[in-house]
Amino acid sequence: MKKILVTGGAGFIGSHLCIRLLADGHQVTCLDNYFSGRKENILHLLENKNFRIIEHDITSPCCLNQQIDEIYNLACPASPVFYQYDPIKTVKTSVMGAINVLELANKIGAKVLQASTSEVYGDPVIHPQKEDYWGNVNPIGIRSCYDEGKRCAETLFMDYHRERKTRIKIVRIFNTYGPHMLLDDGRVVSNFIVQALQGKNITIYGDGSQTRSFQYIDDLIEGMIRMMETNDDFIGPVNLGNPSEFTIKELAERVLLKINTTSEIVYKPLPMDDPKQRKPDISLAQQYLDWKPKVELDEGVVRVIDYFKEQLYLFA
Ligand code: NAD
Ligand code: UDP
Numbered sequence: 001m002k003k004i005l006v007t008g009g010a011g012f013i014g015s016h017l018c019i020r021l022l023a024d025g026h027q028v029t030c031l032d033n034y035f036s037g038r039k040e041n042i043l044h045l046l047e048n049k050n051f052r053i054i055e056h057d058i059t060s061p062c063c064l065n066q067q068i069d070e071i072y073n074l075a076c077p078a079s080p081v082f083y084q085y086d087p088i089k090t091v092k093t094s095v096m097g098a099i100n101v102l103e104l105a106n107k108i109g110a111k112v113l114q115a116s117t118s119e120v121y122g123d124p125v126i127h128p129q130k131e132d133y134w135g136n137v138n139p140i141g142i143r144s145c146y147d148e149g150k151r152c153a154e155t156l157f158m159d160y161h162r163e164r165k166t167r168i169k170i171v172r173i174f175n176t177y178g179p180h181m182l183l184d185d186g187r188v189v190s191n192f193i194v195q196a197l198q199g200k201n202i203t204i205y206g207d208g209s210q211t212r213s214f215q216y217i218d219d220l221i222e223g224m225i226r227m228m229e230t231n232d233d234f235i236g237p238v239n240l241g242n243p244s245e246f247t248i249k250e251l252a253e254r255v256l257l258k259i260n261t262t263s264e265i266v267y268k269p270l271p272m273d274d275p276k277q278r279k280p281d282i283s284l285a286q287q288y289l290d291w292k293p294k295v296e297l298d299e300g301v302v303r304v305i306d307y308f309k310e311q312l313y314l315f316a
Helices: 012-023 043-047 087-108 144-164 188-197 217-228 248-258 283-289 297-314
Strands: 003-007 027-032 051-055 070-073 111-117 168-173 202-205 211-213 238-240 245-247 265-268
Touching: 003 012, 012 027, 012 043, 012 217, 043 051, 070 087, 070 217, 087 111, 087 144, 111 144, 111 217, 144 168, 168 217, 188 202, 188 248, 188 297, 202 248, 211 248, 217 238, 217 283, 238 283, 245 248, 248 265, 248 297
Parallel strands: 003 027, 003 070, 027 051, 070 111, 111 168, 168 238, 202 265
Antiparallel strands: 211 245
8 A cells, every 4th residue: 555645636637546546545645725626526535544635735835744655746727727817826836836746755755746748849840749859839928837837847857856866757648538627627628518518609719620639537547557656767758648639620529419409619719829739649658658548539528428417417
């Protein structure tokens, strides 16, 4: 049994990670400030004596006086709507959060995994994206608080590793979706499904020709755990994503095929710096983690539709 800290554990990905780690028999501490996560995602886990919750903001040092073997650092809003709400805070969460988590890991000798992102590649000019691509990021745009914050966090992880021998892992997560996303999360999969279930118009930003590669949550969790279990000399960064690429228009059409609705597609302005295409090259993850995604979009979307139907019924 390992003692594991999950920062951002009440969020979409973090709550699934806590559930899986508990099911694997570990002792799990969830740290969160509930900015973009919610207690309902994790409260039921308190029935398990191996689970505890700490309400804390990662921009302040973490004074944990318990033994911790592994830390997953997920604390950071990930939806553009949430990370652009208070951009200065977003940068602080990524940068000061990384420092605080790395200091803690150093002090207690824990291994620490950073949840980085495909956004470090910005609006990529290389396709698909491999880990050795340095990216194409606007440092002064409205997405920069997230992209540059995450890039700086990677820098900090590498520097703590080189300078202080901190045991680190970095995964770069591509667009992930699944249950536990908020109804008003703002990201495209949840938006389209919730809009269609409510009979509202499906909002495509731009002409819908931009692409994303959508990964189902269970595949990501498996990849993150496999990464944490690799030898100390393998630190990444490693892409974790589903290489099946779709235009946003195709996504809207697939959602509409699965939900009996009066919703129609409407077109809204494309936000500044919205990446035109994104698709992971996952050969590194296949080689080092023996991992590849199993859940394809049509199957994953049905699971999320069922989840949001239930949520809309509960909150009606
Ligand atoms: P999320 O917003 O659902 O979860 C983030 C969690 O972090 C929330 O519970 C939030 O309350 C918490 N948090 C935010 N700021 C905090 C702070 N200052 N102190 C403590 N807790 C704080 O997002 P998610 O989709 O679950 O993403 C989790 C992590 O994975 C993030 O670091 C994100 O950048 C990364 N990621 C996610 C995706 C994706 O597609 N979901 C893609 C790339 C990277
Ligand atoms: N998008 C859209 N309609 C929405 C929400 C998002 O067309 O209601 C588009 C958005 O402009 C982007 C893509 O879908 O091109 C993915 O957006 P999301 O916010 O999910 O993730 P990210 O842009 O961070 O990859």
